[in-house]
Amino acid sequence: MSYVRSSRWTALAVLSATGLMTILDGSIVTVAMPAIQQDLGFSAAGLSWIVNAYLIPFGGLLLLAGRLGDLIGRRTMFLTGNVVFTAASLLAGAATGPGMLIAARLLQGVGSALASAVVLGILVTLFTDPVERGKAIAIFSFTGAAGASIGQVLGGLLTDALSWPWIFFINVPIGAVTIALALRVLPGDRGIGLSGGADVAGAVLVTAGLMLGIYTVVQVEEHGWLSGRTLGLGAVSLVLLAAFVARQATAATPLMPLRVLRSRNVAGANLAQMLALSGMFAFQVLVALYMQRVLGYGALETGLAMLPAALLIGSISLFASARLSARFGARAVLMTGLALLVTAMLLLTRVTPDAGYVTHLLPPMVLIAGGGLVLPALAALGMSGARESDAGLASGLFNTTQQVGMAIGVAVLSTMAASRTGELLAAGAGEPAALTGGYRLAFAIAAGLLTAAFAVALFVLRRPAPRTPAAGDGRLAEVTS
Numbered sequence: 001m002s003y004v005r006s007s008r009w010t011a012l013a014v015l016s017a018t019g020l021m022t023i024l025d026g027s028i029v030t031v032a033m034p035a036i037q038q039d040l041g042f043s044a045a046g047l048s049w050i051v052n053a054y055l056i057p058f059g060g061l062l063l064l065a066g067r068l069g070d071l072i073g074r075r076t077m078f079l080t081g082n083v084v085f086t087a088a089s090l091l092a093g094a095a096t097g098p099g100m101l102i103a104a105r106l107l108q109g110v111g112s113a114l115a116s117a118v119v120l121g122i123l124v125t126l127f128t129d130p131v132e133r134g135k136a137i138a139i140f141s142f143t144g145a146a147g148a149s150i151g152q153v154l155g156g157l158l159t160d161a162l163s164w165p166w167i168f169f170i171n172v173p174i175g176a177v178t179i180a181l182a183l184r185v186l187p188g189d190r191g192i193g194l195s196g197g198a199d200v201a202g203a204v205l206v207t208a209g210l211m212l213g214i215y216t217v218v219q220v221e222e223h224g225w226l227s228g229r230t231l232g233l234g235a236v237s238l239v240l241l242a243a244f245v246a247r248q249a250t251a252a253t254p255l256m257p258l259r260v261l262r263s264r265n266v267a268g269a270n271l272a273q274m275l276a277l278s279g280m281f282a283f284q285v286l287v288a289l290y291m292q293r294v295l296g297y298g299a300l301e302t303g304l305a306m307l308p309a310a311l312l313i314g315s316i317s318l319f320a321s322a323r324l325s326a327r328f329g330a331r332a333v334l335m336t337g338l339a340l341l342v343t344a345m346l347l348l349t350r351v352t353p354d355a356g357y358v359t360h361l362l363p364p365m366v367l368i369a370g371g372g373l374v375l376p377a378l379a380a381l382g383m384s385g386a387r388e389s390d391a392g393l394a395s396g397l398f399n400t401t402q403q404v405g406m407a408i409g410v411a412v413l414s415t416m417a418a419s420r421t422g423e424l425l426a427a428g429a430g431e432p433a434a435l436t437g438g439y440r441l442a443f444a445i446a447a448g449l450l451t452a453a454f455a456v457a458l459f460v461l462r463r464p465a466p467r468t469p470a471a472g473d474g475r476l477a478e479v480t481s
Contacts, residue, residue: 011122011186012123016142021085022058040097058109062403065081066117075122078115079179081111081115084111093169123136131322134321135322137383138317138321140379141376199251212236216234220411265461268461269382271460274402276378280450285414287348290435293435295355309368312366317376321372321377335457336370341371342451345444409446413442413445416442
């Protein structure tokens, strides 16, 4: 189907709206959890499942959903995911007890995975010109970067002004409009057919392995890294994923053709993303906890305090990243952004129990704007060189490493911060000082993870020559990196 310029950019708006809802839904619940606990009677341990019930199916199904999009049509998968997510949001807002809300959050995670897995695959097939694709990826990355911070502010506003169900009900009109527009503007694609990759055994292995792995990671803070439960479940997860890789090497119609990982830029970008987001998510989660638990900020005040970072990340992503990538290459832009993020985390290792916002927190807020360079560059590199028939798979893989990176980052950094805080309390430190010491250690580890991502960008990623697909070549145009 031939699309005029305006139709493609309208389609981008639809894709970005779904990306925004997905990211928003991961963060909007955090500030409403005390109200939800009070109204629905969640136990302290059960409260974490409001988040975990969403993350586990979301992260676990992305790879499978991406490949299914290639097989049965990415537009079909996108629409199905939005319908499931919108219906589940209505169910979540109407929840009358913990079980009903957790079930709704599970369905929201499924819907998000189905829709999100194919978004980048649709985007790169709509925008084949490298310059236009760079602009489109920058706009899409802007909505994702803004969504997390907007979620905290919006969650506080909706909970305070209306009530917690509205953090879910707000998705219903947005979802309905997105579905209606998607039916009009997204290009129809029939996919390559189930015969092109209907690997049922591989699907079971990878979905079970990813879900079990994410479940293990999100439970680390409760059970510890060296507990028998964590080590046992982690080992089973790794065995399942190893079996999946072995299956893909021998299957006649593999779910994930291993040729996708033969590109150094695709493999390197996914590895760099896991490391970078493990560190970047420390800013999102741990700075918010530091503001509330040590400095005494309220939920809404915390969201507003983090707004400068969101605005800077969004502005750079939207207005500068594509131009800089076109001039200097995505790899150079990625490395610059990572250097800024490392500096921001190192500054955060110097916070104190009585830190001032302007003197201690605002400088890292400015430097964290490097995320506006990192996220679009990673997306461009992660989708570079993928065949058109594999675009959904490459998109699903990229989103999977994103979610796994964030889950691992939160688990590792939160656990290390809590452990250090416990040591300081045992040594006689006051609670504010002990908490600050824990967060400072976590910020140092985050700086190390971001440095490792920089090393991957430096030594693994390379600068391919720009190319245009030849007639009959199903490979998407590569980006200069």
